[in-house]
Amino acid sequence: MQSQKTSTPTPDQIRRAPKVLLHDHLDGGLRPGTIVDLARETGYTGLPESDPDKLGTWFREAADSGSLERYLETFAHTCAVMQTREALVRVAAECAEDLAADGVVYAEIRYAPEQHLEAGLTLEEVVEAVNEGFREGERRAREDGNRIRVGALLTAMRHAARSLEIAELANRYRDHGVVGFDIAGAEAGFPPTRHLDAFEYLKRENNHFTIHAGEAFGLPSIWQALQWCGADRLGHGVRIIDDIQVAEDGAVKLGPLASYVRDKRIPLEMCPSSNLQTAAAASYAEHPIGLLRRLHFRVTVNTDNRLMSGTSMSREFEHLVEAFAYSLDDLQWFTVNAMKSAFIPFDERLAMINDVIKPGYAELKAEWLFQQAAATPALASGSATPQA
Numbered sequence: 001m002q003s004q005k006t007s008t009p010t011p012d013q014i015r016r017a018p019k020v021l022l023h024d025h026l027d028g029g030l031r032p033g034t035i036v037d038l039a040r041e042t043g044y045t046g047l048p049e050s051d052p053d054k055l056g057t058w059f060r061e062a063a064d065s066g067s068l069e070r071y072l073e074t075f076a077h078t079c080a081v082m083q084t085r086e087a088l089v090r091v092a093a094e095c096a097e098d099l100a101a102d103g104v105v106y107a108e109i110r111y112a113p114e115q116h117l118e119a120g121l122t123l124e125e126v127v128e129a130v131n132e133g134f135r136e137g138e139r140r141a142r143e144d145g146n147r148i149r150v151g152a153l154l155t156a157m158r159h160a161a162r163s164l165e166i167a168e169l170a171n172r173y174r175d176h177g178v179v180g181f182d183i184a185g186a187e188a189g190f191p192p193t194r195h196l197d198a199f200e201y202l203k204r205e206n207n208h209f210t211i212h213a214g215e216a217f218g219l220p221s222i223w224q225a226l227q228w229c230g231a232d233r234l235g236h237g238v239r240i241i242d243d244i245q246v247a248e249d250g251a252v253k254l255g256p257l258a259s260y261v262r263d264k265r266i267p268l269e270m271c272p273s274s275n276l277q278t279a280a281a282a283s284y285a286e287h288p289i290g291l292l293r294r295l296h297f298r299v300t301v302n303t304d305n306r307l308m309s310g311t312s313m314s315r316e317f318e319h320l321v322e323a324f325a326y327s328l329d330d331l332q333w334f335t336v337n338a339m340k341s342a343f344i345p346f347d348e349r350l351a352m353i354n355d356v357i358k359p360g361y362a363e364l365k366a367e368w369l370f371q372q373a374a375a376t377p378a379l380a381s382g383s384a385t386p387q388a
């Protein structure tokens with residue numbers, strides 16, 4: 001009899017598996033229907049479509065542009081409707097609710113407070129509104145029987161000049177819903193060292209940060225993020241592949257930067273679908289995540305922008321299962337990697353791994369046993385005696 005133990009996880013199992021998300025933009029994950037509602041309520045007339053389904057399609061297609069710069073243009077519409085306290089609370093609450101319904105148990109959601117000041121909110125009011133929304137979403141998730149914990153990462157835009165101010169904001173809200181800092185936006189022409197003062201400040205404060213690096217620009221960006229700025233994690237980091245040589249016989253040689261990233265267990269926040277849209281990778285099967293996972297880099301799987309990529313954590317896992325035949329053990333490995341790399345305290349990360357993630361996967365991994373028993377009713381009724 002063939003064991004089902006190693007069979008491919010089903011979409012339903014993937015959805016029920018506990019998942020951890022470290023790289024997801026608040027302004028890249030709105031429900032299309034919410035964008036339409038908020039545009040009406042706030043008087044924003046610039047939306048390209050007014051029907052939610054068509055608007056969702058518009059975002060996916062417009063973001064499917066082959067360039068990070070064009071991909072980022074779509075955020076003008078989401079940021080436009082996220083300018084009031086009520087809008088931010090709603091978007092954040094729905095974010096937590098949607099992630100929890102998808103089986104995400106821990107998420108770090110990022111956004112750039114400086115992009116939400118157009119209607120007169122202060123930076124503090126933006127952070128407090130988003131925090132309120134996350135708490136509301138966690139509460140609604142509990143009511144629905146789901147469990148999720150959400151922390152915020154404050155992003156500074158790399159083309160702008162407010163990074164030190166945003167880093168100070170992140171530090172001030174450190175024990176109040178904010179768990180770290182990030183820089184995002186166009187990468188080419190805006191190297192991480194442009195914001196060195198912000199990173200040096202956070203290091204002096206013993207605070208945590210990640211840097212978008214190695215997405216639309218290569219090794220120099222990753223090198224700066226790590227060796228000049230001291231990033232705890234890399235947002236994307238896919239281009240680390242440029243420092244890895246695979247010979248025809250399969251022998252692998254890591255260059256000095258790739259060795260450093262692997263040796264120091266630098267977490268890579270990989271976002272496969274987003275990378276296909278910005279042409280940082282050609283297909284799921286060719287995405288560097290396959291090789292990096294085999295080489296035991298500290299790889300994590302993320303959504304980046306659920307709206308623009310029409311994705312979810314479950315969808316990202318499904319794509320990878322299809323491309324690389326990953327098992328539940330592989331999905332657990334990605335999830336434990338992500339939890340180890342989170343910015344919350346060590347004891348909480350450990351409890352999440354031991355008390356939530358491992359038991360969740362253990363339960364899923366045991367399902368084949370019971371499915372098999374149910375599929376052989378003759379044995380259960382005793383009419384067929386198994387041969388010893």
Ligand SMILES: O=c1[nH]cnc2c1ncn2[C@@H]1O[C@H](CO)[C@@H](O)[C@H]1O
Binds near residue numbers: 068075110274305
């Ligand atoms: O993959 C990405 N690379 C770089 N920047 C990004 C990416 N996704 C979103 N943003 C940028 O981050 C801002 C704050 O959330 C978004 O408004 C968008 O401009």
Ligand SMILES: [Zn+2]
Binds near residue numbers: 025
């Ligand atoms: Zn991102």
